[in-house]
Amino acid sequence: MCGIVGYIGKKQVAPLLVDGLKKLEYRGYDSAGIAVYNEGAIAIRKFKGRLSVLEDYLENEKINGSLGIGHTRWATHGEPNDINAHPHTNNAGDIAVVHNGIIENYMKLKEWLISQGKIFKTDTDTEVIAHLIDYYYKNDLVEAIRSAVQKMEGAYAIGVISKNSPDKLIAVRKDSPLVVGIGEGENYIASDIPAILKHTRRVYFLEDDEMAILSENNIEIFNELGQKVEKEVFEVTWDIEAAEKGGYQHFMMKEIHEQPKAIRDTLSPRLNENNEIELNEIKLSKEELEKINKVTIVACGTASYAGLVGRYAIEKFARIPAELDIASEFRYRDPFVDDKTLFIAISQSGETADTLAALREAKSKGAMVLAITNVVGSRISREADNVFYTWAGPEIAVASTKAYITQMLAMYMIALDLGRKKGTISKEDCNEIIEELKLLPQKAEEIIENDQIIQELADKQFNNQSVFYTGRGIDDCVAKEGSLKLKEISYIHSEAIAAGEFKHGTIALIEEGTLVFALITQDQLFDKMLSNIKEVKARGAYVVAIAKAGNREIEKSADKVIYIPDTLDVLTPMLSVIQMQLFAYYVAIARGCDVDKPKNLAKSVTVE
Numbered sequence: 001m002c003g004i005v006g007y008i009g010k011k012q013v014a015p016l017l018v019d020g021l022k023k024l025e026y027r028g029y030d031s032a033g034i035a036v037y038n039e040g041a042i043a044i045r046k047f048k049g050r051l052s053v054l055e056d057y058l059e060n061e062k063i064n065g066s067l068g069i070g071h072t073r074w075a076t077h078g079e080p081n082d083i084n085a086h087p088h089t090n091n092a093g094d095i096a097v098v099h100n101g102i103i104e105n106y107m108k109l110k111e112w113l114i115s116q117g118k119i120f121k122t123d124t125d126t127e128v129i130a131h132l133i134d135y136y137y138k139n140d141l142v143e144a145i146r147s148a149v150q151k152m153e154g155a156y157a158i159g160v161i162s163k164n165s166p167d168k169l170i171a172v173r174k175d176s177p178l179v180v181g182i183g184e185g186e187n188y189i190a191s192d193i194p195a196i197l198k199h200t201r202r203v204y205f206l207e208d209d210e211m212a213i214l215s216e217n218n219i220e221i222f223n224e225l226g227q228k229v230e231k232e233v234f235e236v237t238w239d240i241e242a243a244e245k246g247g248y249q250h251f252m253m254k255e256i257h258e259q260p261k262a263i264r265d266t267l268s269p270r271l272n273e274n275n276e277i278e279l280n281e282i283k284l285s286k287e288e289l290e291k292i293n294k295v296t297i298v299a300c301g302t303a304s305y306a307g308l309v310g311r312y313a314i315e316k317f318a319r320i321p322a323e324l325d326i327a328s329e330f331r332y333r334d335p336f337v338d339d340k341t342l343f344i345a346i347s348q349s350g351e352t353a354d355t356l357a358a359l360r361e362a363k364s365k366g367a368m369v370l371a372i373t374n375v376v377g378s379r380i381s382r383e384a385d386n387v388f389y390t391w392a393g394p395e396i397a398v399a400s401t402k403a404y405i406t407q408m409l410a411m412y413m414i415a416l417d418l419g420r421k422k423g424t425i426s427k428e429d430c431n432e433i434i435e436e437l438k439l440l441p442q443k444a445e446e447i448i449e450n451d452q453i454i455q456e457l458a459d460k461q462f463n464n465q466s467v468f469y470t471g472r473g474i475d476d477c478v479a480k481e482g483s484l485k486l487k488e489i490s491y492i493h494s495e496a497i498a499a500g501e502f503k504h505g506t507i508a509l510i511e512e513g514t515l516v517f518a519l520i521t522q523d524q525l526f527d528k529m530l531s532n533i534k535e536v537k538a539r540g541a542y543v544v545a546i547a548k549a550g551n552r553e554i555e556k557s558a559d560k561v562i563y564i565p566d567t568l569d570v571l572t573p574m575l576s577v578i579q580m581q582l583f584a585y586y587v588a589i590a591r592g593c594d595v596d597k598p599k600n601l602a603k604s605v606t607v608e
């Protein structure tokens with residue numbers, strides 16, 4: 001979850017690296033550094049803190065050179081400080097390495113390298129890579145790196161330069177993303193495309209265990225056996241503007257505003273001229289479909305809350321037993337998954353380590369694996385049997401918004417598709433839901449355009465110690481996402497609890513003025529939910545209800561009501577979540593938090 005960028009060519013590399021790292025800063029931002037080769041030496045500059053610290057330094061102290069690597073870090077091994085920041089070097093300082101991922105056997109390697117006379121300066125796992133390459137170096141950098149990676153266990157994407165091979169930039173990856181950018185008389189490496197998109201749209205995706213050797217005018221890629229690999233060039237079609245703020249103060253706000261479009265883009269291409277859902281990407285034969293006796297959904301964080309809504313939709317429309325598992329826990333209970341299981345992995349980034357590991361476990365047990373992801377070419381998309389892409393566009397803010405909404409949409413569509421094929425939902429009922437799905441972008445716009453009510457509420461309620469979210473049925477699923485959104489960007493403690501569960505313990509925490517968001521959008525559950533609202537109100541809670549427009553009854557019981565446009569009960573999460581995203585955003589702003597880069601978090605979690 002750190003960022004890597006590297007360059008070989010004729011331009012001054014230092015500003016180019018910093019510029020590229022700016023596009024990756026959302027991946028990690030506790031320190032940043034660069035290594036630049038010039039006239040027989042490698043200069044390293046690296047600093048704790050945001051990239052701007054490095055940038056300010058380089059404003060005053062220029063570093064010349066046209067070969068270099070850069071890194072922005074999210075600490076795993078060793079506290080964030082200048083020394084632990086990347087790049088790392090061997091003792092002579094003539095080999096420099098940047099690394100994303102974790103070297104799991106680094107302690108063993110470190111002890112062995114120390115016994116071989118290497119002196120370690122940092123607490124990182126990455127430093128072993130530089131010493132290992134040094135250990136194997138016998139006048140051939142490529143061979144030395146090849147030998148080094150054979151010793152390394154874990155996940156890595158690395159970029160290497162050496163004083164002894166000033167005509168080469170070398171990259172290797174395993175279980176951590178890395179792309180090679182193709183230029184004219186210059187070439188690039190990066191952990192994510194936005195870092196180099198300003199310079200080239202033509203990239204190679206490196207596969208596991210592949211090594212790329214870049215020079216100014218050439219790129220060669222080899223597999224782990226050292227055989228040359230011919231790769232297809234991938235043309236990037238989206239624009240850098242799509243990954244930039246476009247006039248908004250924060251990516252998160254921009255991405256909240258992009259939700260109507262994200263819904264349209266994900267839905268429309270999958271509706272045929274008869275207004276039926278057609279999921280060409282899911283190739284399940286009739287026999288396979290008939291065989292499915294269970295759906296297992298696995299994901300982390302926000303994606304797992306989309307999975308909760310998905311579980312509900314699958315059981316409702318397709319009448320198949322469905323379960324949702326947290327990816328980080330899935331493997332530890334020897335799960336019942338076999339060739340009759342439809343396994344659905346949900347991941348915005350497509351790179352989340354736990355989700356990937358769960359997917360592999362399910363695959364090894366014979367399950368049919370479907371991925372829902374937002375990133376084309378991501379690891380999860382490549383390992384799944386089938387992929388449903390959420391066309392939300394690049395999501396930069398750490399707090400997921402538009403990806404989440406399209407993940408829910410994907411789950412509704414998959415559930416309806418399965419339901420129609422199995423005959424568990426009638427054409428008429430399905431049509432009614434599709435018609436309503438088509439209206440959601442407009443209704444989402446309506447909420448976003450009228451956000452002053454929620455902003456006013458946030459301005460009054462930003463100082464709470466603790467905020468609770470509650471609901472019943474599908475409201476409970478989405479309440480969990482509302483709560484997560486608030487805590488991750490505003491640092492307020494928050495908990496989401498099923499409304500009926502409140503009185504079994506959590507109600508003890510309610511005192512005078514405690515803010516409780518009560519989602520009450522389900523007609524059938526209205527009376528029961530009303531009783532739950534009364535229970536917390538009786539203990540002093542300040543209750544903000546989220547209800548469907550037209551439901552005035554609730555005004556008698558709640559302290560404040562936030563309305564969403566009327567829609568089918570089953571689809572209300574697609575709208576109620578927007579109110580909760582906006583609340584979290586405005587509270588974070590009122591508290592002066594760094595909305596797009598919340599502390600301790602990273603966008604893509606590629607370690608277990």
Ligand code: AGP
Nearest residue numbers: 301302303347348349352399400
């Ligand atoms: C979202 O706001 C969170 N930052 C986080 O929970 C995220 O959804 C989770 O880490 C899963 O990421 P993924 O969708 O890329 O797999």
